Structures are given as C-alpha cells and as structure tokens.
Amino acid sequence: MKNRAFISELHDIGKLVDRQALDKLGIKISGHAFQNFDFSLIGISRPSSPGWYSQYLEDDNLKPPDKDLLNSSEAATLIPEPKVRADVLLTKIADGISASITRLELLGKHVQRGQIGEGLYKIWNPEFYQKQEKHWAAFADVPSLKKMFQYIDSCEDYRDFFSDFWDYLVLTPEDKKAPGNIVSLLAHLELVGKVYRILKKHAFLQSKDNQHSLIYNSQPIKSVREACGHIDPTQQAGKWIFRTVFCDIGFPQSFSRLQDLNVFKKRADLIRTFSESEDTKDYVLFFTDDFLCLFIPKEGELKIRDLLRPFIENGFTIDYKEMEAELNLLTSSMERAYRGFHSLASNRHLKLYYKRATFNFLEELPSQLCDSCQIRQGKERVKEQIRECLCNICHSIREMGEPARKYAEWEEKGLRAAWMKITLNQAGLPEILHKLFDKYVDCSPAMQQVSSNDKTILKESFRPLALQMDFVKDYKSLLQTFNKRIYEIKDDEGNPFFTKETFLYPIDGYNEFGIFKVHSNKNLLKVIDVFTGLLEEYFPECIEDSPIKLALSVAHVKYPYHEHWRFLSKPKDALNIQRTTAKLTLSIKQYKSLRGKIGQKNVRLSHFLHRLVQIQTKTHSDRTVMLEVYDKNNRRNFPAILELLEEGLTPQQILDYYRLIHEEEVYA
Amino acid sequence: MHKMDMTFLLLELRTQTVAVGERVKGGTFRPCVETIPTSTLKGSFRDHFGLQNVKAIGFFRKDTYEKAVFTYSPFDALLKTSKLPISLEYLKPKQGFSMVIADIYVVKDEASEKLVKALPAEVSIGALKSKGFGRCEIKHVGEVKPALKVGYLKGRLLEEESESFGIVEIIKACHGYLFYPTSQVSGMYKKALFEGSIIKGPEILIDEVYEYD
Numbered sequence: 001m002k003n004r005a006f007i008s009e010l011h012d013i014g015k016l017v018d019r020q021a022l023d024k025l026g027i028k029i030s031g032h033a034f035q036n037f038d039f040s041l042i043g044i045s046r047p048s049s050p051g052w053y054s055q056y057l058e059d060d061n062l063k064p065p066d067k068d069l070l071n072s073s074e075a076a077t078l079i080p081e082p083k084v085r086a087d088v089l090l091t092k093i094a095d096g097i098s099a100s101i102t103r104l105e106l107l108g109k110h111v112q113r114g115q116i117g118e119g120l121y122k123i124w125n126p127e128f129y130q131k132q133e134k135h136w137a138a139f140a141d142v143p144s145l146k147k148m149f150q151y152i153d154s155c156e157d158y159r160d161f162f163s164d165f166w167d168y169l170v171l172t173p174e175d176k177k178a179p180g181n182i183v184s185l186l187a188h189l190e191l192v193g194k195v196y197r198i199l200k201k202h203a204f205l206q207s208k209d210n211q212h213s214l215i216y217n218s219q220p221i222k223s224v225r226e227a228c229g230h231i232d233p234t235q236q237a238g239k240w241i242f243r244t245v246f247c248d249i250g251f252p253q254s255f256s257r258l259q260d261l262n263v264f265k266k267r268a269d270l271i272r273t274f275s276e277s278e279d280t281k282d283y284v285l286f287f288t289d290d291f292l293c294l295f296i297p298k299e300g301e302l303k304i305r306d307l308l309r310p311f312i313e314n315g316f317t318i319d320y321k322e323m324e325a326e327l328n329l330l331t332s333s334m335e336r337a338y339r340g341f342h343s344l345a346s347n348r349h350l351k352l353y354y355k356r357a358t359f360n361f362l363e364e365l366p367s368q369l370c371d372s373c374q375i376r377q378g379k380e381r382v383k384e385q386i387r388e389c390l391c392n393i394c395h396s397i398r399e400m401g402e403p404a405r406k407y408a409e410w411e412e413k414g415l416r417a418a419w420m421k422i423t424l425n426q427a428g429l430p431e432i433l434h435k436l437f438d439k440y441v442d443c444s445p446a447m448q449q450v451s452s453n454d455k456t457i458l459k460e461s462f463r464p465l466a467l468q469m470d471f472v473k474d475y476k477s478l479l480q481t482f483n484k485r486i487y488e489i490k491d492d493e494g495n496p497f498f499t500k501e502t503f504l505y506p507i508d509g510y511n512e513f514g515i516f517k518v519h520s521n522k523n524l525l526k527v528i529d530v531f532t533g534l535l536e537e538y539f540p541e542c543i544e545d546s547p548i549k550l551a552l553s554v555a556h557v558k559y560p561y562h563e564h565w566r567f568l569s570k571p572k573d574a575l576n577i578q579r580t581t582a583k584l585t586l587s588i589k590q591y592k593s594l595r596g597k598i599g600q601k602n603v604r605l606s607h608f609l610h611r612l613v614q615i616q617t618k619t620h621s622d623r624t625v626m627l628e629v630y631d632k633n634n635r636r637n638f639p640a641i642l643e644l645l646e647e648g649l650t651p652q653q654i655l656d657y658y659r660l661i662h663e664e665e666v667y668a
Numbered sequence: 669m670h671k672m673d674m675t676f677l678l679l680e681l682r683t684q685t686v687a688v689g690e691r692v693k694g695g696t697f698r699p700c701v702e703t704i705p706t707s708t709l710k711g712s713f714r715d716h717f718g719l720q721n722v723k724a725i726g727f728f729r730k731d732t733y734e735k736a737v738f739t740y741s742p743f744d745a746l747l748k749t750s751k752l753p754i755s756l757e758y759l760k761p762k763q764g765f766s767m768v769i770a771d772i773y774v775v776k777d778e779a780s781e782k783l784v785k786a787l788p789a790e791v792s793i794g795a796l797k798s799k800g801f802g803r804c805e806i807k808h809v810g811e812v813k814p815a816l817k818v819g820y821l822k823g824r825l826l827e828e829e830s831e832s833f834g835i836v837e838i839i840k841a842c843h844g845y846l847f848y849p850t851s852q853v854s855g856m857y858k859k860a861l862f863e864g865s866i867i868k869g870p871e872i873l874i875d876e877v878y879e880y881d
Contacts, residue, residue, distance in 0.1 A: 352881055354880060355840050358843070361859045362859065364858050365856065366856050563697055
C-alpha cells in the first residue's frame, strides 16, 4: 500500500460522476461508490491509496451499523490494514452524523423519497442551480472517470480535493434524491472531514491479542452503533459523547472613542486565526465575524475554557450553548431536539447547556474600574490632555490604530451619519431552515409521490447542520456583494452615489459594519434597496422571515457611538432604523408595500397619519383606528392606508416611514 | 409549583423622574438601567434610615415608564468651569401615567423589619438628585412568598448576597461589578450577577423561564 494519508472526503467523490452519461457510453455503474467496479472496463487497475478504501463505506458487507469494522473477517478481507479500517470506521461515523437527513434505513423501515433532481436545490434560493452556467458533474466520460481514479490514488490533501473540484462540489447535492438534494456536497464533505479528524484526534487504536478497538474517553468501540448508538433514541445507547457548541463572541467595551472600534478587528482576527490554525481549525464547523460553531469532545477530554483561551485572554466574552450527546443524537437544532428527546422515556445521554466563558472576575476591586469595559481594573492614562482610566486590554485595543479616521473629519454643517450593521441571527437560523425544509417536503413537485406519513418521518429526521454551513457561505457572499454594489449605485447624472469617502467600512474585511453620510433620505433608501435586492437575490425564500437583518442608526456625527451600537446589536426585524425622532422596524414585505404605496409628499396624508396615531395611542383600539380609515372620505382620499393597515402595518409604522422618506429638509 | 420557604417584603416605589445610571464613563451619554440594583437601594436605605444592610432589589413596571434624555453641563465648583455637556438617559411616566412605578422586594430580616416601621417615606435614588431626579415615595404593600423557578435573572445583585436572596443555583453567571458603599463617601466594587444570568431562585427575580440543563 502506498504511504499516503487517508482522505475521508474522497468517500463521496463518486457523487461527482454522471452515471447516466457513462451508461450511454456503455459503462455501467451502480451507486456512487466504486469498490465493486470492474476496472477492466476502462483499462486501468484499481487504486490502492488509503483514501481508496473510503469507497468501502457503502459496501453491503460492511454496511450494517453493528458490524465490527475493525476485526470482522469481511472487513479484514476488504481492507487489510487495521489502521485504514479504523479510518474507514471513523469516516463512517462522521458520514452518518453529518447527513442532513438521518439514515432512515437504519430504523429498519423503508421510507420513500422523492424524485432525483438535477444539481443542488437550495431551499432558500430554489432557482440557484438553474442560474448556473456549469454542469454539476465533474466526471461524465471515460477519460475523466479514469482521471478520477488516478486522483484517488494521488491526492495528498483534502484541501487540494476541495480546490480542484470546488466548482462541482458547490453544484452537486449530497444526495440526488429529494428532499436530500438540499445540501451541497462541499458542505457535507467539509463537515465529514472535520468530524473525522476530530474523532481521530481524540481516539486511538488499541490492538491487544490481535483484537483491535478504537478508544475515546476510555470507551472502546468496534462498530458505528457502539460509538453512536441507535438512531432511535429509545434504543441502544452509544458510548461516544461529543458536543456541538454555538459561540457568540461578544465584548464588554462600550464605544466612546473611534479607536474602540478596533475591537471588531481584534475579534475578527482571532476568529480567523482560530479557524485556520492547524491545532484548532477542525473544531470549527463554520464561523462568521462574531460567531463560531464548534464540534468538540467532552469537557473531560477538552476544556472549553482552554480551547477558547485566546478569546478570553483578549477580553472577549463567549456566550455559548452547548449540546452534549451521544453522536447519533447530536444536532444543531438544539432546543427542538432537547424537547423531542425529553418527551420520550429514554435513558440516553443528551444535555443542553447555556453558559458563558469569560475571564475570572475578582471578588472585589478596591479602586477604579476601566472606563471602557467596566469589568477590569483600570489605570489612569493621559492622552492629548484627556485623562482616562483604562485596563491594559482596552488600552491595547485603542492603540491598534485609527479606524474611521475619515468619519472623525466629517464636519459639514447639519450632516448626519448612519451607522450600519448587517446581522445573521445564528440562534434563529436552524428553526428557519426547519420551516423551509418542511415547506420543501410538503410542497415540492419532486415530493408529490411521497406519502404524507413518509413526509412526516422525513421532516422529523432533518438535521440542519450542513445546511447552516451552506447558508453561512451564501451570507458571506451577500456581504461581499453588498460591499461591491454600494459603490456601483449611480445618481441621476450617472455618477457614483457613494464613494469610499462617503461610505466607510471602518474595519477592513468586516463587511457587516459600515458608516455613511446621510445628506437626505435618499441615502438611506438606496442602502435599504441594495440590501433588500440582495436578500431577494440570495435568499428569496427568506423574505418573509429573514434571519439576516439590517440595522441603521442615523444621527448627527457626534452622536454617542455606544448608543448607535446598542441599537445595531439588537435588531428586531429584517429592517431596523433608528433616528433621533423615532425607531422603525419593518419586515421586507412591509417595506416593499410602503415603498410602493407611500410616495409623494402630501401634507394631508401626514395630518391623517398623525390623527390615526393619536387615536391609537388614546384608545389602544385597532377597531377605532379602522373606523376612521373606513370613513368614506378617508377611504377615497387615502386608499393606500387601508391596504397597508390590512397588511398588518400599524399607523405608527406608516407615519414613521412617511417621516423617514420626507425629512430631506432636516438633513439639508 | 414549589413555594420557597422564604419571605420578601413588597414595597412600592413611585417617582416622576429617575436615572439609575448604567456605569458608562468616558463618554457624553449616560444610559440608565431599567431595574434598581441592590447596591442602589442599600445606599439609599442607609442614607435615609441609617440601616446598614438592607437587601433589596427593584424592578420598574414596564408599562409605567418610557425613556427620555436630559442634557446638562456639569459644573466644576473647584475650577469654576463647566465641563462638556452630558446627555443622561432617565425614566419618566409613560403617557397615561402620572408616576413611574417600581416593585421593590426586600429580604425579610431584622433590618427590613426596621425599614418597614419607617415607611411610608420619601427617599432619593440614582443620579442628578440636585436637579430633582430620583425623588421617590416608598410604601410597604405586603409580603410575598415566591415559588422556586429556573430562569433568567432580571436585575442586578451582589453575588455574595445571592444566597440571601434565595438563589439556590447559578447556572450561567453573567458577571459585572456593583459599587458597594462602605461609607457615605467611599466604597468598592464587588462582583455581581447581572441580567442574562441563569439562576434557580425565587420567581420574583426571574424574567424568562429556562428549561434546559
């Protein structure tokens, strides 16, 4: 056997093969694994690298979850090397827990699936594949198929596999049959690879009296079932307990100087380093600039405080929720799984904790607290005749540089600025994905032939983790495109509406956060329009219930930074606008209705809206408001108001929107 | 529901304007909190009634107040100069209410018995007392025997006093510091539990129920 690394990601390389195309060329292939393939058909010999043996994951002899993959004669015959058998077993475990739909055949019942689809179906963007110019298949003829086997033999690093086949992996679904065709093969393989490497890192192969076992946390296993347990939570328990953890990386600082914004850079740098470092990268399933999703062993094996030490030492606070469970029970829909599990009579292990990791607070501090973070001992520092009491961490953040220097120079009379933040609500994302998945299963033509009973089973077996990875990738693309599109907006004369001078991204690479000049309401509306346009482009199915939110806080340039941030950091709906006079929150649908129906400045309309708000405040009665709107004259004069109220908007929201778009003179 | 073997005295506080400051320095804007931390009440009861160790926590009734901003320019009497203007957030009665109302829960013990005897009374809490902020009427309403619950803490209290407040378990601690007055002119900062902490304790301290491990 060649001395190469075992690459677990290669186990699904066969999913990039267009079997129908090869069938037409006389090459019969059954399934996506090639362990039984007749290599003489294409005139080459069977590959022999360790990675090749990942093809045996699907072998009928090794498929039963209770099969001893380390010692059984079938396993030893097919995969001679015990170390490789251990790799295959770990890959099989990783593959099972990474699937977006639980392997239902393991429940012992046949569940019908939908039709085979062409390419990836994104449940938040159904037209995605149709808009692509490329075909999903990387191997559709004999020469390319030969190359695939050569690739299996020669590939030395999973990262090469991802970069060499990236274009195909993002278009190919993990499972071609609906409803499994919703996760990209890339996300599935990234997940399998990471889980496999973490399992391998924390387990070791023990050989005694010619019997082999894999041991993690003093728990020896030989089969998938022994490690993961039965997929039915009321049956056999699994021995291996791991954790999925959602970490919100926060900071205690309140912004009083522009230099305090450096904390974003510090956080983003730490997250990036953590997610790319050889020691820790595989624990990170996906991340954004303020969030990490981790897959880690039990606390006894790896203390979360030790793992997150770089963040804690730099003054960050990590609010995390942690699901600790047997591998087959582990999921990212934590609350849903917890409630489901505890409604059953089961003794198996599934725990859910909400915790915080932060630096160790002293019981008492005798003197000054740091002015910025308020939680560490400060030291008086004088800069440019300003005395401040800062701790070392906050001081070092101040010393990192001068972000948004241009903002400090905005001194035009009467100018206002908008602070902008785009946020992905990670906590709510799994639930939104569940809803989209349910809709797909219930309404897709590809699922028409499936019985309602089987649909219910499929919905219950959905696990959104890999899908979250795909979603976050699209979210990051949206942010990059937003950054680009902002500077592509043109004014009436064809000149750029925003320039690098008037729309700032204070922290390089941190695309969620920007500051721009507000000369008139047009600036705000342009930004909102770019955002809503991109949501429709990337996440059209999320328009009604968007986990991605835009917040804008508009005020004069000297407005307290921490008050901007307080508003930006807690967005309520898809669109959130704070001005000194009012706060407005809207869904995308509401915004579009208002945009379409409230147009020209109209003093009578303004008076009418004020009257409605007054009635609402005084009577707290929607009915009284509606009586006023239904008045014959009002209906005739303001037909749009009735329509907007019927769409669920409140008089206050309509009035605030009206003010927002007609306040030019205030900013001028 | 399991009732705790613990009694709190319930007081009602009424005020027209109050600004219990979030401790933010270095800026020109001072936000206010919407609960009354134990340290604020401890200091107030000590100043007004000479009671050293009253353990009490308060919550403004959400439907009675709204936030507003007051801008003023502090004057340095020593240097006879004005400082940069500061905007201070405060609570004022919501439309339809004449007063901001808060419920104050006092741990029933020797000190609180003395406190009740002194009520009704007028006390001051929070910032800008010299400008008329924080003048409160406070009266004794009754006693409460709360049930034990698990959920998110809705106020701020010193961690060392958590047991006195009937907290039997801290599941998630969100720490911060509260100023602990040691005399009328001095004090120190002590470790405290802030909003967002998850505790097992009396329901009066709990905002939203937590149902996990």
